[in-house]
Each structure stands twice: as C-alpha cells, then as structure tokens.
C-alpha cells in the first residue's frame with residue numbers, strides 16, 4: 271500500500287521536474303540499504319529467555335548490519351503492519367558495522383528509546399517491516415511475514431543476513447545467530 275502511493279508520488283515528481291535520469295532513485299520501491307541492514311531474528315513468545323530493563327519477558331526484534339560502516343538508524347521505521355510502514359520511528363541510535371541491535375516489541379515506549387509501540391503476535395503470526403527514513407521515501411529495507419511462533423523459541427536468519435529462516439531453541443538476542451545443530455550438518 272505505502273509502496274504504491276510512494277511510487278505514484280515519485281513518478282509525479284519526476285514528471286513535474288522533467289527528470290529523466292532516475293538512477294539516483296530506487297524505482298523498485300526498495301531502499302539502497304536492502305541487503306545491508308536486516309531483520310535478523312525475533313521472538314514473539316518470550317517466556318523465560320531474556321528480560322528488558324524493567325524485568326519484563328517481552329517480544330524482541332534483532333537487527334543486523336552486514337555493512338562495513340556503522341549506521342545511525344535514527345528516523346527509520348519498524349512496524350508490525352505493512353499498511354502502516356511508519357508506525358514506529360527509531361530514535362537516534364547506532365548499529366555498528368557487522369553488529370546487532372535489539373529492540374523490545376512490548377508497546378511500552380516509556381520504558382526506553384528501544385521499545386516499540388507494538389507487540390508481536392505469536393498465536394496467529396504477524397509481520398515485521400523495516401523502512402527507511404522519511405527523507406529517503408520510507409522505502410522498504412527488509413520484511414518478514416511469519417506464522418505462529420513457539421514459546422521461548424526465536425525465529426531468524428541463518429547464517430546472519432541470509433535468505434533462509436529457521437527456529438532457534440537457543441535464541442541469540444543481540445549476537446550472531448547460532449544453529450541448533452552442529453555446523454557442517456546443515457541440510458539445504
């Protein structure tokens with residue numbers, strides 16, 4: 271929904287200013303950060319794994335910066351609803367090159383800067399979307415549509431930043447994802 275409206279606006283703008291060279295713009299509706307910044311792991315049913323600053327076992331989302339430079343995420347957006355891309359604006363916070371950053375999806379923004387205004391649904395599954403800043407058109411950086419989730423089990427990419435997703439009985443909040451089985455025995 272957001273994407274279609276944005277592309278429409280961009281095409282109007284290009285028409286108005288007579289701009290023929292669109293190389294500087296991402297006409298596919300995807301951010302230039304796609305493939306660099308990832309939704310890497312999340313947990314929608316945290317019963318006993320990790321607590322936030324207030325001692326709550328809340329849902330969490332881990333981002334991964336596969337790039338070679340530190341990145342300020344300030345102004346980017348996280349959402350659990352693809353029709354509301356700009357649901358929660360990430361405050362000024364840096365994710366280091368090759369680093370991980372954890373957000374609490376607890377709908378308790380008063381608890382700190384990294385607490386979103388939504389939770390994740392473990393029963394029916396839901397969406398997570400990461401979008402670029404308003405100045406960059408709120409273009410899609412990464413997204414995941416997930417099904418029902420298991421208690422105390424996270425779901426994430428393995429290896430970090432790659433296409434394949436799997437459940438982890440040993441969640442790695444804020445750290446590199448670790449497969450449950452031994453390395454070398456991965457079935458493709």
Ligand SMILES: [Ca+2]
Nearest residue numbers: 326328376378
């Ligand atoms: Ca909390």
Ligand SMILES: [Ca+2]
Nearest residue numbers: 350389390391
């Ligand atoms: Ca939700």
Ligand SMILES: [Ca+2]
Nearest residue numbers: 442445446447
């Ligand atoms: Ca992890």
